[in-house]
Amino acid sequence: MQTGSRVADTPLQAVSREDVEELNSAMNGYGVGVLRNVISDSVLERTRSYVKQALEKHNGQYFSLRGLEWIAESPLDAMFRSEGFHAVLKELYEKAMDASPPSDRIAPSIRVLSGTLGLRHSNLFHYDSYVVTALVPILIPTRPDELPGHLVMFPNLRNVRRRAVVNIIEKALVESSAGRRLWRSHWAQRLLGARVVPLEPGNIYFFWGMRALHANQPCLPESVRSTALFHFGDPHEKSIFKQFSQRRAEAICRRLAARTR
Numbered sequence: 001m002q003t004g005s006r007v008a009d010t011p012l013q014a015v016s017r018e019d020v021e022e023l024n025s026a027m028n029g030y031g032v033g034v035l036r037n038v039i040s041d042s043v044l045e046r047t048r049s050y051v052k053q054a055l056e057k058h059n060g061q062y063f064s065l066r067g068l069e070w071i072a073e074s075p076l077d078a079m080f081r082s083e084g085f086h087a088v089l090k091e092l093y094e095k096a097m098d099a100s101p102p103s104d105r106i107a108p109s110i111r112v113l114s115g116t117l118g119l120r121h122s123n124l125f126h127y128d129s130y131v132v133t134a135l136v137p138i139l140i141p142t143r144p145d146e147l148p149g150h151l152v153m154f155p156n157l158r159n160v161r162r163r164a165v166v167n168i169i170e171k172a173l174v175e176s177s178a179g180r181r182l183w184r185s186h187w188a189q190r191l192l193g194a195r196v197v198p199l200e201p202g203n204i205y206f207f208w209g210m211r212a213l214h215a216n217q218p219c220l221p222e223s224v225r226s227t228a229l230f231h232f233g234d235p236h237e238k239s240i241f242k243q244f245s246q247r248r249a250e251a252i253c254r255r256l257a258a259r260t261r
């Protein structure tokens with residue numbers, strides 16, 4: 001894991017080519033590259049207040065928000081819009097794919113794990129639909145009587161699938177309930193060299209989301225764990241098969257929500 005360190009209020013202005021190179025080799029080798037101390041305490045504090053207010057509106061239960069609306073009203077917006085952040089994601093994509101990204105669009109989402117619904121959204125191993133994933137921890141449980149909900153991953157388990165249809169079929173198999181039972185088992189994690197990645201607010205964690213099978217470990221229902229995810233570079237974005245996998249993902253979320261009622 002990479003350990004470059006800087007403290008900045010204006011995020012990611014000072015990411016050099018060498019930093020990106022180091023991130024890239026850490027992502028290829030260990031599985032995760034880290035930019036340390038790049039989100040200031042004040043941004044983190046304000047983002048936590050934002051999360052707590054939104055969680056009240058969701059009755060203390062898991063929720064996630066996607067798209068441009070939530071990020072525009074969240075304190076992470078400056079980071080999201082910064083040139084440095086765009087440049088890192090784009091350069092990483094280009095290194096991985098040896099090609100320009102299909103668009104400059106970053107897909108922002110926020111997850112807030114809490115309550116019994118939060119438990120159901122844990123250990124849901126998946127591949128992202130995007131080549132590069134940047135994860136920003138906002139709130140991570142740290143009391144000794146809590147579970148921190150570490151990120152777990154099987155780094156670079158596969159290559160990027162060039163054909164959308166192959167990707168969709170593979171995702172359906174790997175992310176089936178039988179598949180997910182297997183990935184969460186200790187012996188499969190040991191056999192396949194899973195990495196458990198503790199998350200520290202202030203840092204940004206980069207990995208190849210489309211290649212690494214990953215999930216978060218569970219937290220106690222009383223705890224709150226929140227992460228922001230920035231997905232970048234969907235090589236299948238123009239494929240007609242895309243809507244099938246989107247519908248499948250939405251159906252899974254609806255099923256999980258219905259099971260707690």
Ligand SMILES: O=C(O)CCC(=O)C(=O)O
Nearest residue numbers: 111128151215216227229
């Ligand atoms: O919250 C996390 O630790 C991981 C979430 C994730 O992988 C995703 O939303 O794609």
Ligand SMILES: [Fe+2]
Nearest residue numbers: 127128209214
């Ligand atoms: Fe993911």
